[in-house]
Amino acid sequence: MMVEYIRIAAYLGAGISVGIGAVTTGIGSGIIAGEGAKAIVTQPKANESIFRTMLIGQAAAQTAGIFALVVSMLLIYGGFDVAEGGWFKVAALLSAGVAIGIGSIGPSIGAGYSGGEACKSIARMPKHSNAIMGNMLIGQALSQTSAIFALVVSLLLLYSVPNPEEGISIGRLIFKSVAFLGAGLSIGFGTIGPGAGIGYVAGRANNMIGRFPDEKASIMRTMFVGAAVSESTAIYSLVVAFLLIFAV
């Protein structure tokens, strides 16, 4: 009977993961495509560099969706059809899907905003397209960091959950299982803010590098410092998730 519960949790987790993950990666790359199309209308001469930036930006914005896809493939085909792990495994598999599913919302929207501003900015200053595209990629990578935190927690939940001890009391079984769910929710929701916030920073930086290319160095410095501070809450969530998995 335990095998069925584990499989139910794995399939449900797979659905949640790629279901929620696909919504926002779609929105993110849609923003880039929309801004790209608008940019080509205003600056048809720069259509090659705008098109290139749009494609690269969309690929970077899809990263979190690809993480969600990988986790759901692992949940479906990763060999979770043995009774090993018991209720801990059930909670952890469900939580792995929730973590990466919700965790991909913020980074995708952030990367989408960053890419959209980059397309707009290239339309205004086609001469500086390389500097803008470089900054866009750095900003998108920064905003995907929190998606990588969510991926790490998902993979830990998939593969490093212990077996319940022999003769475990019912109370301990319940709170340990719920702790795994809490870990997924913590890192899942915890990445929304930092991902979207860093995306906004990167977008404004792209926009301003297009307007004032001479100030590139100080703009990028501010972007790095601001993004690092904004990342701190994602790190708090990661710490709480680790504590809930390993220290409870």
Place this chain on the structure above:
Amino acid sequence: MENITLAAGIVKASALLGAGLCMGMGALGPGVGEGFVAGKACEGIARSPENASLITRTMLVGQAVSESTGIYSLVIALLLIFST
């Protein structure tokens, strides 16, 4: 191994779920807010580079204040995990 009853287990389980939700939701606001501060600071430095140090200082102070709710969530989450 300590023997935990069903009721005590449910109480502890709710505390842990609460800790996860608390840190998760609590990280949402500061993340977006600090990102907004930093984005506007990039804009300000680009427009008036001569005030860069003033803008950076304001940005960091604003982010530190905005971070405080994230730290409150962290404290509450740690309390829920370790002292219930």
